[in-house]
């Protein structure tokens with residue numbers, strides 16, 4: 001007997017994703033079976049774990065398995081599991097909505113993207129249960145949660161609505177039935193009611209699933225003719241427990257797709273075997289692409305934790321540091337309790353040791369990639385370098401390794417990145433420091449006045465443009481014995497023989513300009529700490545620099561964005577004594593120090609220095625008015 005059928009609408013975002021599936025933006029339709037088997041396997045994992053941790057739950061876990069059933073007449077295919085199942089409210093919540101954060105934004109991007117990029121973006125959702133609608137025009141799901149009496153039937157044809165009804169009788173677990181669309185091989189829509197096709201897909205995509213995937217198949221009997229027989233289609237071997245030479249790249253790739261919910265192959269597979277007092281095995285992966293939310297606060301982090309082959313939790317963040325949050329995979333520990341909670345794990349000494357070891361392994365893998373496979377290393381760095389650099393600050397133990405495997409843009413090459421080691425090797429005899437400048441983009445830094453003298457002298461400057469660069473540079477005093485120095489901070493002392501020879505001339509200049517400098521310092525007292533002559537400028541009239549130990553404006557902005565209230569640090573205005581604007585200003589000041597127009601010129605000079613480094617004017621309207629007035633006077 002069934003109760004009244006209720007009709008619901010899919011949540012708007014779910015509806016959009018469903019539409020993408022129905023219209024099949026995803027060219028590989030085969031993956032629907034992998035998704036259904038993967039969900040079934042998760043449900044079996046959950047039931048087994050719950051039966052260990054909840055003693056009141058009366059369930060039979062002696063034969064947990066997945067079953068595939070085909071009805072060729074009706075062209076239907078059912079994937080059934082005797083796992084945890086879902087309650088009625090879970091069905092509505094889990095199947096009718098998409099709970100993941102950032103879904104709306106990602107969907108908006110998919111809508112704007114070209115077809116080929118759209119598939120890539122879709123991969124970031126994990127195609128999931130909805131992928132059934134790529135191959136079926138009607139899908140039903142019958143499920144009963146372990147420990148509950150009533151079951152739920154859900155059904156939809158993939159348009160805007162679905163129905164839900166409570167059913168009295170159903171086996172525990174979930175059965176998903178697809179009414180298959182007609183075969184259309186040129187559209188990659190194959191005959192999924194064919195035994196051979198199913199066998200092929202299970203072996204290709206789900207062989208490592210640790211639960212048996214069974215199907216009744218037709219066999220040639222010994223005495224001729226055929227007979228029906230139940231067969232287990234997958235080998236069920238836990239991939240991380242097998243030796244590396246026994247596992248093919250394809251198997252690793254499929255396994256990666258399951259644990260990461262990525263649709264592309266991993267960039268690198270990392271197998272870890274630890275023996276001794278605390279035994280564990282791990283299979284970690286570096287993805288080939290950063291997810292869109294890598295820098296979002298609630299970004300997914302961690303790997304799956306198994307204890308003696310029993311799945312315990314997803315996204316176990318205690319096993320990897322935050323700066324390696326993009327690493328995916330599995331760790332199977334031999335000596336942990338199945339009852340561990342996330343809180344306990346965070347403080348567990350053995351877990352800390354495991355994290356340390358896994359971190360070292362990941363970093364050494366990246367180091368090897370760098371030495372042996374530049375192309376893959378470059379891909380890795382482009383996708384994840386900005387996250388990895390967070391480790392320079394947060395993981396002092398591995399700071400040196402991270403600095404060794406880091407790459408940076410530099411004035412040496414317009415495209416290729418450089419390592420610090422390569423930079424040091426290129427340093428000339430007379431160069432003592434590693435020069436860098438931080439800023440919002442390569443072009444802003446390259447056109448900022450600060451870089452002029454360095455360029456003129458042929459000194460290489462690292463161009464650091466990730467927000468995190470602002471932060472770590474202050475914590476790294478040197479690399480390979482060479483101090484790291486910002487070219488936008490403190491005094492520059494380029495220290496060549498030629499500069500030393502120019503010392504007396506510099507002192508004389510200082511003298512000549514001293515009145516102008518002190519007048520300007522008073523005039524701009526609200527905005528700058530000091531006005532002085534510069535040895536870093538060759539073509540620009542002026543630039544702003546920070547004190548050697550002070551925060552840069554970008555850094556201040558960063559802290560403010562994080563909600564910290566900081567007083568703004570006054571900077572130093574440096575003038576180029578060879579620039580006609582500066583020499584002219586000095587002359588004019590000697591002649592008519594109290595002219596209001598002169599004060600305005602000084603204000604304009606300060607404003608242009610700010611603009612040249614990509615900074616923001618405090619009063620742009622006033623600046624443009626002064627500028628237009630002065631320009632008009634020249635006409």
Ligand SMILES: Nc1ncnc2c1ncn2[C@@H]1O[C@H](COP(=O)(O)OP(=O)(O)OP(=O)(O)O)[C@@H](O)[C@H]1O
Nearest residue numbers: 039040043085086094125126127128129130174261
């Ligand atoms: N066979 C099943 N048994 C129990 N629960 C299921 C089953 N299939 C799906 N679910 C529930 O429905 C949810 C949504 O499934 P869906 O496949 O859409 O996404 P997902 O598995 O969470 O994520 P993704 O597919 O992106 O990895 C699952 O998280 C799970 O809670």
